[in-house]
Amino acid sequence: MPESTFLDSTELVLNMGPQHPSTHGVLRVILKLDGEKVLGTDCVIGYLHRGVEKIAENRTYAQFNPYVDRMDYVAAISNGLGYCLAIEKLLNVEAPPRAQAVRVILTELNRIASHLVWLGTHALDIGAITPVFYCFREREEALKIFENYCGARLTTHAFRIGGLQYETYDGFEKEVLAFCDMFLPKVDEYEELLTNNRIWAGRLKHVGVLNAEECKEYGVTGPVLRAAGVKWDLRKAQPYSGYQQYDFEIPTCENGDTYDRYTVRIEEMRQSARIMRQAVEKLAAGPIMAKVPKVIKPPVGEVYVSIEAPKGELGYYVVSDGTTQPYRVRVRPPSFVNLQALGRMVAGGLVADVVAIIGTLDIVLGEVDR
Amino acid sequence: MADEQKPAGSPSPAPSGAGGVNPKAGPAAGAPKTAPPKPAAAAPPKPPAIMAATPWDSELARDLRDRFPDQIGETSTYLGQDFLIAKPDAIISILEYLKLEADFDYLVDITAVDWPKKPERFELVYILYSFAHNRRVRVKTSIADGYRPASAVGVHLTANWLEREVYDMFGIEFAGHPDLRRILLPEEWQGFPLRKEYSIVQQDERWVRENLGIESGQ
Numbered sequence: 172m173p174e175s176t177f178l179d180s181t182e183l184v185l186n187m188g189p190q191h192p193s194t195h196g197v198l199r200v201i202l203k204l205d206g207e208k209v210l211g212t213d214c215v216i217g218y219l220h221r222g223v224e225k226i227a228e229n230r231t232y233a234q235f236n237p238y239v240d241r242m243d244y245v246a247a248i249s250n251g252l253g254y255c256l257a258i259e260k261l262l263n264v265e266a267p268p269r270a271q272a273v274r275v276i277l278t279e280l281n282r283i284a285s286h287l288v289w290l291g292t293h294a295l296d297i298g299a300i301t302p303v304f305y306c307f308r309e310r311e312e313a314l315k316i317f318e319n320y321c322g323a324r325l326t327t328h329a330f331r332i333g334g335l336q337y338e339t340y341d342g343f344e345k346e347v348l349a350f351c352d353m354f355l356p357k358v359d360e361y362e363e364l365l366t367n368n369r370i371w372a373g374r375l376k377h378v379g380v381l382n383a384e385e386c387k388e389y390g391v392t393g394p395v396l397r398a399a400g401v402k403w404d405l406r407k408a409q410p411y412s413g414y415q416q417y418d419f420e421i422p423t424c425e426n427g428d429t430y431d432r433y434t435v436r437i438e439e440m441r442q443s444a445r446i447m448r449q450a451v452e453k454l455a456a457g458p459i460m461a462k463v464p465k466v467i468k469p470p471v472g473e474v475y476v477s478i479e480a481p482k483g484e485l486g487y488y489v490v491s492d493g494t495t496q497p498y499r500v501r502v503r504p505p506s507f508v509n510l511q512a513l514g515r516m517v518a519g520g521l522v523a524d525v526v527a528i529i530g531t532l533d534i535v536l537g538e539v540d541r
Numbered sequence: 542m543a544d545e546q547k548p549a550g551s552p553s554p555a556p557s558g559a560g561g562v563n564p565k566a567g568p569a570a571g572a573p574k575t576a577p578p579k580p581a582a583a584a585p586p587k588p589p590a591i592m593a594a595t596p597w598d599s600e601l602a603r604d605l606r607d608r609f610p611d612q613i614g615e616t617s618t619y620l621g622q623d624f625l626i627a628k629p630d631a632i633i634s635i636l637e638y639l640k641l642e643a644d645f646d647y648l649v650d651i652t653a654v655d656w657p658k659k660p661e662r663f664e665l666v667y668i669l670y671s672f673a674h675n676r677r678v679r680v681k682t683s684i685a686d687g688y689r690p691a692s693a694v695g696v697h698l699t700a701n702w703l704e705r706e707v708y709d710m711f712g713i714e715f716a717g718h719p720d721l722r723r724i725l726l727p728e729e730w731q732g733f734p735l736r737k738e739y740s741i742v743q744q745d746e747r748w749v750r751e752n753l754g755i756e757s758g759q
């Protein structure tokens with residue numbers, strides 16, 4: 172509750188969304204306001220609910236693979252990687268080194284693409300029109316690589332259980348390296364536009380603060396957690412897909428405000444490019460598919476496997492009853508869990524901050540609602 | 542038809558009459574270049590009917606057993622992942638103990654699995670993580686339909702939405718939850734979709750008719 176004000180004011184309930192340009196999809200937020208000040212919020216979600224977990228129970232393991240791309244559709248490759256790793260764990264197989272390296276390259280490229288969508292739209296919400304054009308220009312280059320690799324740009328279905336379906340195309344390595352060379356100076360360009368921009372700093376600094384304790388209480392992960400000073404990244408903490416071989420930093424900040432989350436994500440894009448370069452160097456000839464039976468029938472059991480998706484910890488809890496269809500697939504979506512902290516982050520702030528905070532949480536409603 | 546190789550990018554109809562419930566599990570996983578997809582012939586040997594878990598032997602498991610001797614039924618490891626099975630009324634104390642004494646301060650997820658044939662049909666699963674020890678543990682319990690497990694919101698704030706989703710999908714009501722409403726489905730929706738008897742094509746006909754103005758969403 173705000174401290175007493177000079178004027179008597181009545182509470183106003185304001186509806187925002189589900190069709191609102193700055194809610195990044197079909198998110199509806201009901202705001203309780205005292206003038207410009209936000210007293211409380213209630214999120215209404217589920218507009219994009221397709222019952223992905225129910226669908227999983229009615230498909231075979233391989234058939235469900237393309238569906239996971241439709242959750243976090245701006246980082247479809249991460250979703251696919253998490254799912255494939257979970258089923259591989261259940262089958263107790265591991266993708267061959269070449270497949271792992273290609274997976275790392277594509278996943279990191281997808282992380283860059285996802286962060287670019289975040290940066291462009293976040294800046295647009297704040298009122299900076301230019302960055303979105305820059306960001307989508309570079310994202311296009313990343314999507315071209317996806318398209319050349321597997322034919323699809325957004326919902327790529329790039330990986331298969333046990334490895335990869337397709338060998339890389341001629342010139343894949345060259346294109347990836349060219350992307351890295353092209354991309355790093357562009358990140359400096361974004362920074363030039365925003366980092367020291369007074370309006371940008373004014374709108375972002377000390378807005379939507381979430382400290383480390385609160386992050387853990389709310390189960391918030393990913394760049395939001397790292398911006399609060401917790402040096403935790405699943406790629407380092409519990410490496411998968413060969414991430415232990417690569418040399419990279421986990422960027423962190425201290426204040427846990429919106430500006431820090433911006434700083435962390437910008438630096439993460441640079442680190443992703445760094446990982447991609449190393450993975451290209453490590454790319455040796457070899458098989459791309461592990462020995463996986465044609466009919467995937469994991470033994471009775473259950474696993475929880477999670478990866479560091481661009482938004483945070485993306486986990487799959489899969490229960491097998493020994494048949495060809497999963498008995499239960501639970502997706503632990505980072506966007507859904509992170510969105511829960513919205514109420515805490517906007518309380519006491521201004522209406523305009525709500526827009527900044529929704530942007531900085533980097534949610535994708537396809538993943539929130541599943 | 543001579544089975545021309547198609548890039549099996551997405552599940553497409555099976556080329557030959559493989560029949561059965563599962564005509565198309567293989568091609569997406571197999572090597573694409575050579576062998577034409579054979580109908581499911583070489584099924585792996587029949588798996589055991591129960592999970593082949595081994596006992597979980599560690600200091601934490603012993604501590605937990607000492608602390609909750611009657612409430613913890615099993616501490617096991619499967620594929621390197623530790624879990625324990627406890628009585629439903631002990632879950633909150635176990636979560637509290639794990640959070641305060643063993644540094645499991647991050648509740649990753651709460652979910653449920655429906656086993657309609659078992660007398661205690663729902664399996665509730667709490668996935669925990671410890672930043673300090675970089676370890677995960679799963680706390681599981683089985684409850685009957687209609688049993689109201691205690692809410693974990695008092696221990697971990699993140700349980701709020703996670704429990705709402707379990708309620709929404711399975712109809713498990715958490716006692717003491719501050720705001721137990723549906724979260725993904727509309728408030729007035731009838732039925733709990735992730736229960737096994739709820740068919741994949743089933744829907745709340747009345748809700749669809751009244752709110753969307755169409756006969757069926759299918």
